[in-house]
Structure formats: C-alpha cells, structure tokens
Amino acid sequence: MKRVFVNEKWCLGCHLCEYNCAFANSGLDNMAKALKDKKIYPRIRIEGDENINYAVSCRHCTDPMCVKSCITGALSINDGVITINQEKCVGCLTCILVCPYGCISQNENSVAQKCELCLKNSSGEPACVKGCPNNAIVYEER
C-alpha cells in the first residue's frame, strides 16, 4: 500500500504541506477563500527546529492503536487506510492519547481528524506530496 513518507533531509520546514492539506480538506476550490484569516487544522504537521524539519502525518499502522482504542468505532481500517467517520466521533480524543506518532489532531469542530491520504477529497493524490517543493514528502510503496 502506498503511504506518505517524509525525508527530513529534504524537508525545508516551509509548512506548505500544512496549508495544502488544510486547503485540500476544506472542500473549497480556492485556497485564499478556504484559508484566509482562518486558523488552519492540517492533518500533517511540521516538527523540528531552524535546522531540521520534517512533516508528520498518519503512518497508517498495520496494527493501529487508534482504531483499537476508539470508543465509538469511528476509526476503522479499510484496505490498509485508517479512516475516521467524523459523524460518529464525539471528540473524546482517546486516539490522540494512543497514537505513538502524534498524528491525530482535533479539527475546528473539536472532533478527531487525521490524514486519510486525500482519498476523500478531490486532490487526487495527497496534497502535501503534490505541493511539496522539494520532494521531501513522497507517496509510495515501501
């Protein structure tokens, strides 16, 4: 299964992935319209300092603690992709408590959100990958 991977050697910490993610999942067709004057809730996050940066998003674990720990059954694994049914999620954040990578976060409605590889939006391929100016984020089989 293809997953999103980051190579910190090439990550510039420009944070474009976060904005591209937020935009791709906004359901809107214009980035300015989607993000201007708004706090963004990306599903991928840059970590690091001035010298080292890398982006983190869901690893789509083969034995996912988040799915097993979800109290509502909102998280599930489908063909290897861990997805969340935000209609079901009540925002208990147990998933955040158990994700070893810190890849699940709260969205603007306080329910959990996570990278779903842009399978549910119209990006085509993960927007973070598509928009990364230095190929630091790749979408591939490993």
Place this chain on the structure above:
Amino acid sequence: MKLEGEVRIPSGCAISAVISKEGNLMTGESIIKSMIPMHDRSNGLGGGFAGYGIYPEYKDYYAFHIFYNDNISRNKCESFLKDSFEIVKAENIPIKKIPEITDVPLIWRYFVAPLASTLSRLQLDEKTYVARTVTKINNEINGAYVFSSGKNMGVFKAVGFPEDVGRFYRLDEYKGYSWTAHGRYPTNTPGWWGGAHPFALLDYSIVHNGEISSYDANRRFIEMFGYKCNLQTDTEVITYIIDYLVRRQGLTLEETANVIAAPFWSTIEKKKGFDKGKYTYLRTVFSSLLVTGPFSIVLGYEGGLMALNDRLKLRSMVVGEKDDKVYIASEEAAIRAMEPGATNIYAPAGGEAVIVNVKEGKF
C-alpha cells in the same frame, strides 16, 4: 545571375553505368541509350559521360580534356602545360555539330606526362603533381578548365540533355570496358559546361544524383588538404573526398565507403572485435567526411566502378547483371535500355557499397 562555382546550386539527376568484368570493350552507344528513358530526370542543363579504357594507344599518358573560353586562355594554358609536361599529342576533341548543343567552347585534348626533372625537383609523386597542376589551372588560368585528367580514360560533358551530349561527342566511336553517364537537373543556373558531370580528378570520376546536406562540412574539411571546391558541387567534393581517402590516406574503397556512408553507431555497436574498432576508428577520425542527405553515386576508376547510396537510401539506385556485365542506374528502365535481359536486379541498401572490378590484367 551567379554562375556555377559562384553559388551552390542544388540539382536532381539521372545516373547510369556499365562495366565488363572481363574487360570486354563496349562502344558508348549503349550508355547513351540508357539515358533516353530517364530523359525527364534531366532538364537539358548538363549531361556527360566517362569512359574507361578508351585511349589504349596513349594509356601511359594523362589525358587532359580542357574547355577554353577562347584562344587567349588556350595559349596561356598550353604554355603552362609545356613548362611542366611532355605533351605527346594535342588535338581538338572530335564533335558532331547538332542543333541541341549550342554555345560550344573550345574543347581540347592533350596526352601528357610530367617531366621527370620537375618531379624530382619538387620531390612529389606523379599523381600528386598532376592533381596539383589540374587544381592550379582550374584556379588560376582564367577561361581554362580541365575536366578530365586520368590515364586511359576520358570525361565528355556539355550543357544539354545527356543523350544529345553523347551524340555530340561521337561516343559511338570510342570503346571502353566501363562507362558512366549523367543527366543533370540543376535548379538555378544558366548552365556551364564545366559544371556538367561527371566530375573527375586523375582517373577518378564521379556521377552523382542527389543533394547532400553535409556539403559545407565536407568541403571545409577537405579544403584543409589543398583541395579547392570551385564548382561548389556535391560531385566535386565527393571526388576530392575519395581522392583524399583512397590516394592520400591509402584506404580501400570499402573503407572509403565506410567513411562516406558510415554505418550508424547502433550498427557499429553490434559489430564485434576488430571490425567494431575499425568502423569506430574510421568514423571518428574522418567524421567530417561523412556525407549525409540524399545521394547515389557511381565512382569510376581505373579497372572498376563503385556504386554507393547514402545511409538512408534517399535516392534510387538499382544494379543488374548480364553475362560479364554489371549495370547500375537510377532506374531499372535505364538498365533495360542497355540490356533487356538483365538479371539479378536489386536495389543496394543505403550505405552498401557495390564494387565491381575488371579481372586483373584485363584492362
């Protein structure tokens, strides 16, 4: 309007050739006939022939065929010749006045041998000396143009359709073991006798159909070695290339063909051992002598003919046989005109040299 030599003029053409492997002599009648079905491949602005083995009685002398604009240039040239050569015979080339051929210049023929004293003074071999002399006359003596300079062979050319040119020069009266012919279709010239083909240097003569795209690359390279491409024709430069490669670099005709129509790198890559090295070497060393663009040529030389097409075979050329004779022409019709019963007719592949030699001792 610029004349031949002042400007490069592309042209289409017809070529034809015949050779007897046994060295049997043929009159020029048959080769003239071969040009008739290809009439439309010429436009009346140039035709010519070369015959080999036609001067048996003077076979040890260089036969110079020279056009003169007038007697002034003839006198100048003759006095130059006298200084350098022993002239055993000087005469007008016999012609037959026909209405199709007009504006006839003075056409002379000399059988000459270089003076031994001159050769030893200049420390030159005979052929180099003769070639230089020809170049010198053509470059420096205004109104004189040597268009044939080999031994026991001769070039006959004029402005007109080839079949008329053949009659004009009374080629039915000559006998040779091989003949080549050319009909020209220049696109932009008032026509000049010297510009007609074959083009010859020493015993090499070339008839050529095509317009090569490598011309200036070839010309600028070959001119490094003392050649001057005054006519700015493909035939001229190809003749010089062959002279350079065969006479001066000592390549065989096959090797020469592998320079002029070098195999593609992809073909060379597939060769093995020495051959691969040789092809690579030849192509690398003489890269500027690779001829591209359409051409089909027949090279005449003492004792043989070589036919060669460009690598992509962008010009037609067929070969046929009958008994001891081999025929080469732009069109099969021309071969049929010479020998209706010709067999083994085939089109040589692009870059494939067809070399036919007269049996050793038969010429």
Place this chain on the structure above:
Amino acid sequence: MSKYVIIGNSTAAAGCIEGIRSVDNSGEITVVSGENHFVYSRPLISYYLEEKTDLQRMKYRPDDFYEKNKCNVLYGVKAEKIDKEKSEVYLDNGEKLSYEKLMIATGSSPFVPPFKGLDTVENKFSFMTIDDALAIEKTVDENSKVLIVGAGLIGLKCAEGLLEKVGKISVCDLADRVLSSIFDDECAKIMQNHLEEKGIEFLLGDSAEEFNGNTAKMMSGKDVEFDVLILAVGVRSNIAIAKEIGIDTNRAILVDNAMKTSLENIYSAGDCTEYVDFSSNSKKVMAILPNAYLQGNTAGKNMAGESAVFDNAIPMNSIGFFGLHAMSAGSYFDEKDGGKCYIEKGERHIKKLFVKDGVLSGFIIIGDVSKAGIYTNLIRNKTELSEIDFETIKKSPTLFAFSKENRGKMLGGVV
C-alpha cells in the same frame, strides 16, 4: 468446527469476535447479550444526553457487524451458570449452550452502597447503560435539581451530559477531590474549578448518608434537595459466574497476558478482569474501553488457536469536560516511591510527567493534549529517556526528541 460462546456483548465481546474472525472464519460464535441492544459504546451515554450522538451513531460497530462476522446473538438473555465438566453454559431462558472455548466478558455493575432510606427516593438512577440514560432523559426537565453521588468519571460525565437539560446539578463525593482515581489534588483542582465555572456545584469530602424522599442528608449534616438522584459511586466486576466454578479471582477474574483464566478453555476480558499494569507491574482492574477491546481481541485470537499476547496494558484516560481536555496514563510515582515528577503548570492547564527508573511511568495533562500519544508510547515502550532528548519532549511531545535514526525508522517505513 469450533464452537465459541461469548458471555457479554460489549467492547470486549466485539474485540473477541474480531479476534476470532481474524483467525477462524468458520467456527460457530454465539453471543449471550444480557442487554437488549446491538453492541454500543458505553462511554457514549453521557454524549447521548448531551445530544452529541444518537442511538444509531452510538453503535460500536456497523449494522452488519454480527452478520458479517457470522455471530448468533441471543439478546436479553443472561448466562446463569457454567458447567465446566460438560463445557456448557446454562441460560436464564432454560436453554444451554455447549462451547469449546468460552469468553467471559460480563463487565461490571454499578455499586450501590446500602444508603438508608434509598427506597424512599422516587427518581434514582445508575449511569452505566443506555437504558439508564434513556430513563434519565425521560425523567429530567429544565427545572430538575440533580444530585450525583460520586465525582468520578461516570458521575462527572453524567453531570456534563445533563447540565444543559436541567436546572441544577450538585455532585458529592466522599473523596476530597474530583476524579480521585486519576488525578492528584493539584490536577483535580484545575478541573474542579473549570466545572464549577460551568455551573456544577460540588460537595466534596462529603457524601449522602441517608435519603428521605427528595432530600439527602449529608454526612456534614447538610441537607440537599433534589429531584433526581444519580448514583455513581463506583462499579464492581461481575465475577459471580466465574467464581462459582472455581476460576481464580481477586477483585475481578484473574487473567494472564493471553487472557486465559485459571480454567482450561475459558477466557475473560474487559471490566470483569484483573491483570498486569505494565507501568507499575502490578495486577489491577483497568476498566477502560481500549483495554477491553485489546483484551477481547487478544483472547479471541487465542481462542481460535493463535498465540497472541497483550502485555503492555496500562491505565489511561482521555476525558474532556466542556472543552477542557485531560489525559492521563500509566502510574504516578512520587519521590517517596523513587519517582520524579516534572510539572508545568498554569491556571487552566497542567502537565505532570512521572519518571521512574529512567523511563516515563505516567503522565497527567490538562489543557493542550495534542500529540500526547507520544508520551503514552514512551510508557508502553519503556523508552530509556537517556536515549531521547528529554528536555525537548518535556516541553511538548514531539518525535524531534528522538534520534535521527529512530525517527527515520518511525517515519520512514511501514509500522
């Protein structure tokens, strides 16, 4: 064809079913469900009251769950007795089920202390099941005064669920702080302040002693008037059926890390079990949903013939009240236990990291809980803190604290 019987139909049971089916697709599975409901998420009952979810969305698994997993579910039926010799389970409808492998996932029940005069209270409820929630919902109105006995998780979630629906909520607890099982004083105070700001009244270190109709008489002597009484004092594991046939029990059924009980072919999982807390290396009842699932799932795999273990269970909780989130995990060792605590604190937030023997043993966070799973993972993996940049990770959980090489492993391959 194997025969599996599962007593209980909640999270551990669902985990068990999925565990079995990940190994054995054909064995016969029978589920004995005391409650007359499709498997649902118990912790959601407070969210139901709060109208953050509904009965459909509360279902723990999709509607075709049993069908897909080929389970025969007996609703509204209770297991009364196990015959370990015959490998049979007797049901309260007179039928019996024979099993090859048995799962006891009986969960727990509300513990109701023997209050004096409790029978005089008209509207009294526990808060454990969907039926409890439905009954409470029917009873309360916007003028109701609600008294909740117990300031633990259940009591406070119930309070959160009801606050918008009722006139007043008071919560009493014998303990002197809220959420005493997961918070220390300092943390509890922050949460209590937050809840009080939202309008919940607390009576701590005090509890009802006696009831008289709509009045609770407190130990302090105070009288508290109420319309609705909710008893959320605590829960007790349902172990009677196990104990009866000699399965080893303590406060709950004892299981090993394969979720086997002391009897052959009998497994147990969920709130009815007691097992090792990895963070303190002591046996505990860790009645939390994730562990129930993980236990059930492990048991299911083993029942179907695999050898799975669940050996890094830790207590943990993620709870939020009115937008303020709190998380806790592992064990808290203070200095007298040989531990060390790093504290970062503000008026409305706090973070405590407990370190013992060079590893993180537990933490409590109130406030910004993002990426807390990275801490949890440190506990679960017993990661040597000397191998990471603890100064960095103390400030906020980040993979940046790991060595480049380890980070590469975490982010660079399939995990």
Place this chain on the structure above:
Amino acid sequence: MGIEYIYPEFEVVRNSDRCIKCGVCQRQCANEVHKLDEDLNVMLSDEAKCVNCQRCVALCPTRALKIVKSDCRLRENANWSDSTIKEVYKQASSGGVLLSSMGNPNPLPVYWDKILINASQVTNPPIDPLREPMETAVFLGKKPEKIERDENGNIKCDLAPQINLPVPIMFSAMSYGSISYNAHESLARAARELGICYNTGEGGLHKDFYEYGPNTIVQVASGRFGVHENYLNAGAAIEIKMGQGAKPGIGGHLPGAKIVGDVSKTRMIPEGSDAISPAPHHDIYSIEDLRQLVFSLKEATNYKKPIIVKVAAVHNIAAIASGIARSGADIIAIDGFRGGTGAAPTRIRDNVGIPIELALASVDQRLRDEGIRNNVSLVVGGSIRCASDVVKAIALGADACYIATSALLALGCHLCRTCQTGKCNWGIATQRPELVKRLNPDIGYQRLVNLVTAWQHEIKELMGAMGINSIEALKGNRLMLRGVNMTEKELEIFNISHAGE
C-alpha cells in the same frame, strides 16, 4: 540615509485578497524581505533587501506575490542610465570594486539571434527523426593525421584518448564552493545518466563524487585547489583553466566564509582561508609553458586522459587557439564574454572579452586554414541558451558546447545575479546548510536530464529539417546558416551569407 540612500530596485507586490499569511515567503527568504507583523497581522516587506530571486513568488501557495521593477526612477538621461548613476553612488559610498555574478546582462549583440538555420525543401528531403535514425554522438579529442597499417595491412585503430558524448553538450566548470554540494551532485548524476560530462571547476572533487569519474572533467586552474594524483586520474579528461569568459584576465576569489567543512577539505586549504586563484598560472607565462603543463598532466595520467585547455574569448583568440592546438592539447574550450560566474568585478564582466559566436567562427576558420582543425576538438560555452544555439555553434564549427547558466536555470536559478552574497535562496550558489538543502538532487538531476534530453530532441528536429542525420555532417557546415541584420564585416567573419543570398 540621505546621500547614501538608494531607492530599492524592486517592489514586492502582495495581493492582500490572496495572502493567507502562511508565512512561507518569510521562511523561504534568506534575505529577510518578508515578515509577519504580529500586531498588525499583516505581512510586511523590506524591499531594500529584495534581489528578485522569485523564491517567494514561486512558493506562495495563493499566488499572492509578485516582484516588479520599482518605478521610482532618476530623471531620464540617455547617457547616464539609472544603473550607471547608482553604481557611482555605491562606489562613492564604499570605495570598492563593484561585484556581480552570472553573465554580462548588457544589451550587446547576441549573434545567435542574428543567425538563422536552413531547412530542406523539394530538392532534398527533410528527415523525420521519429522515423529515421538521427545521430548526435561526438568524439572529442585529437584525431590522427595519417592512417597507419600493421604488417597484415590492417588499420591500426588506436586513437588518442577521446571523450565520447551521445549529445554534443557538457556541463561546464562550476566549482564546489561556488556552487553547493547538492548542485554538484545533481550535475554529476545527470551527466552519468546522460552519458555526458560535468566539470568540477577549480574547487577539487568531493570524495563522494569520485564514483562519477567517467562523466567528470577535472579542472586544474591557477590556484591548483584540490589537485592531486588521484584527482587527475579520477575523471574522463583534465581541463586546464587559463581563463573564464565572465572575467578574462583576472583570477578568482572565494571568500573564506565559504571555505568551510567539506569545501575546505576538497580544496585542500584551511577552513576560513580565502581561496585566491591568481590571474595567471604562475608556471605559464607563455605558450611553451602551457605545452609543458599539458605534457606534465599527460605524464601524470599516463597519456590516458585528453587535455582540455580552456580560454576566455578575447581579441586575439584565433592565434591563441592555434597556439593551443599545437601545444599538445586535445581539446580547446572557449568561453564567451556572456559566460556566467559566481562573482566577478562588474567592470570586467561587462567590458572584457568578445562574443563566443565571433570567437568560434574565427578560431574554426583559422584552424582549418592551418590544416590542424582535426588535431583538436573545439568546445564552446559562454551563454549557450537553447538547442538552436547548440546547432548554430556546431554549424559554425564547434564539436560540442558547454552549458552552465542553462543548467543552473534548470536547477532553479532565477538569474538574480547575486551569487556573490552566498545567500542563494534556491540552494545553488550557497554553502549555508539550510539553503543548500533546498536543492534536492533527485529533482535537480532529473531536471537537468530533462533539459538535455529536450535539447537533444530539438537538435534532432533541426538536423532532420536540414536533411542531416548525423551531427558530424553539421559540424562546420556553415552553408546551413544565414545571417540577418549583420554588417558585411560580421558576415565575413562568420563566413556565412546573408539571408536571401
């Protein structure tokens, strides 16, 4: 301020309807032009620092940015242009030599644009490169004057060492130090994939790149940085750098600040010391000295490597080239006055040297006049911008072309011409690690491969149109060229006819 003040050259235009304040511009500008003002909650720009490298423009996700030329001009004066006046101001202020980077930007004639290419019509056929073989391979090096045969009559096929290129393009010298590790890696990997060569420049060869040796030309310049036996033997050829088109007659100066870490190791000079290349090679004060160096290098490499001598195109280039051709060099590289540089004095860059087109025309002709054209190959550089420039250069007589500025453009360079600051926002002309990493060689090398592949396609198309199916037949084929807008003298030097003739 006051007398010292020079109004910024560029303006940053930010479309506030589009700006989402993502801060990418701020994070990506090493010149610190952009800044989010927390109080005003707007992005502000300090335009005085902007060099118009377009990094922010290229990365702005909402296309909210553009950089425009400032329209605050000095009073118009046809003699005193704005830039001339400002240069006076700068020098009055600093007392120093003005520095610039990359090639001469001034509006001097670009002869490539005055030369047009022929195509076949009617009398001979154009050739379709999609259907027919179209060969672009060349061999660079000395060719023998005379064929020799062994006792069996077989041709002796031993050639002097050659560089075999599938396409007549190489990446010209750019030193490690003047450009980044990642830029070098991109060039090296691209050269390997393309089967061509890149050139180390004068900064030595980083140990990681020895594996690309067969596709490397190692350079020996006047500073002799990083030159040792293994280095000389590491590449496909050795280039003696006598001069550079951007700064003929002067040496180089890489400031100590850039001599850090691996750059220092590779150059074999102490960290922090300035790397100064003298103007001349101090062992070459005349042509006979050059011959000695050529043969020293041949000795050192056992006559296995062709020697390239690189010179800047200057007035007497034909005679110089003739001298080099007779020095034992296998290849002459000529660098025209538009060639790039990491740093050069502005006056030198803009006023010294001659256009490569004219230099090439006269050198090729001179070598032919002397009958020695086949003894040496000719490589030209100094602003070869596109495939048609390559075709024109070959037709004028070059064997191959060196490209560098175009290669840098492929790597992301936006020709802001401030390499000398070391703050290249595209990770090319910098040694700052956070900037260097902006050039991912996986991307960079692929773009270089794409570029040269695209040019090769175009070269084939142009050749096919001319009816030429092998690049050899194009070399020196000036009949394929015609001039427009040229004087008689220019046409004479090019030895081409005017269009219409």
